[in-house]
Amino acid sequence: MKKLYSLFIALAGILCFTSCGDDYAYTAPEALDVTKADLYFKAPGGTGSIEVKTDRELQATSSVDWCSVSVSGGVVTAKVVKNESIESRAGTITLNDGVLTSLVAVYQEGFAFGIDASNLKTLNANAADSTSVIVTSSSPYIVNIPSYAASWLSYTADEDGKVTFHFTKNESGAPRGANVTISCDDREKSFTIRQYDINSFVGAWKVSYADGEDLYEEDITITSPSTGALYLNFAPLTPTVTPIFHCTYVNGGLKMANGNAQGRYSSYYLFTLFSSTDGYISWAATYTYSASPYIAEDGTFYMVFANDGSWPNKETNGVALGAFTSATATNAGFVGTLATYTDLVLYK
Structure with missing residues (x-):
């Protein structure tokens, strides 16, 4: 996903107007020299920073209450809290050194977590096989296979969110199953994978x-x-x-x-x-x-x-x-x- 760095709105060039035979020239004001802005956050939040070149005392203020800022020399540290909503959100941080000013955008993704289990086979034959789900999550998720099933059930996950469960051949002579969970923060999806026949x-x-x-x-x-x-x-x-x-x-x-x-x-x-x-x-x-x-x-x-x-x-x-x-x-x-x-x- 494309990273969002500084947001500057600058008017460049000269707008010329003719009034009563006189020429009028407009020049955009100078802005602070922002050399780095790392302010794109996932839903869980975290810490980012802005680096500014200035010889004067730098000050910073945030336009939103979910993002707090502190200044140390030419570095502004931004702390963003967890976004509980599914909606993304954005704000700005105003930088000022007493002479020059700049606005820097801060953006945070909404919290999304869901599982497409349309291809999941909850009942499986005794032969070795696999079944899968697709996980859509804006934050890292955890797959939990209970310890009692660790000898015959495992999983792999790829970068596209596909979680594949692999089970060995059932030679126990009895039905078996496992209650599997996939969780992200305080949200959890659970399902049972079974393996047996008549x-x-x-x-x-x-x-x-x-x-x-x-x-x-x-x-x-x-x-x-x-x-x-x-x-x-x-x-x-x-x-x-x-x-x-x-x-x-x-x-x-x-x-x-x-x-x-x-x-x-x-x-x-x-x-x-x-x-x-x-x-x-x-x-x-x-x-x-x-x-x-x-x-x-x-x-x-x-x-x-x-x-x-x-x-x-x-x-x-x-x-x-x-x-x-x-x-x-x-x-x-x-x-x-x-x-x-x-x-x-x-x-x-």
Whole structure:
């Protein structure tokens, strides 16, 4: 960017006017000899200087309150505070040695910070690859990759503001992700970079859930019986009842299906049914209960189930096993629930 040095307005030459037969000549007044003016500032502000050749006592005054000046011999020091606004600003410093005067411009950029994440891939396959964002900033910025991801995630940045994140091949056999931040002064942009595919979910997991007012944790296994499908296999409730909740893998998340047959308990038929925060239940097959990824500060990977809006006017908060008197789930045949799992969270 072009540097802004001294600003002098001088009238040069001779303007000749004829009046009543007489010639009149105008000559511009002399100005101070300013040999250096370094007064172009970025948004954070800083210190600049003006150097003047003069044998007389030099004085300087600033036209704006965000720029203060001091004089030592023929050097004027200008201190500019941080510009909090997105707008740039300008002012002048008046120099005077008792005989000659000059004006010098001072300019400061506005504070700008933004990220174009249109090319950022937040979900990435297990192969080694990279993804990038464009950072626009009037001040230096900091890219922070958390320490728990330092072994597999790194970045490079070029002069045009392109920040590229590089990740190694994911051979951990589990999903992984990192919460990345890019900050400038007191402003910050954050996003999560994830790396996994459906096969990363297959295997041992831990699960937490509530049943009424009681909280539970247990170990489960996730299997993939067919393309795009994941089954959550919970601990057996009885020798003949093992809850298996059917999910599909969609864009890096899970969608649990409702109304699935879950076998028999005594003389009753069991089906998956969803519960709502206001106490309703439903076994409608069109409703889903969805899980999205969450990365904790220590790098622990979570899949958190939450309402996804598929149940009109209701907020799904859990899944249960409902008992029915016939092989078809109906209002008339419903007798109650065998177990309830609300606020489900998977993690490993």
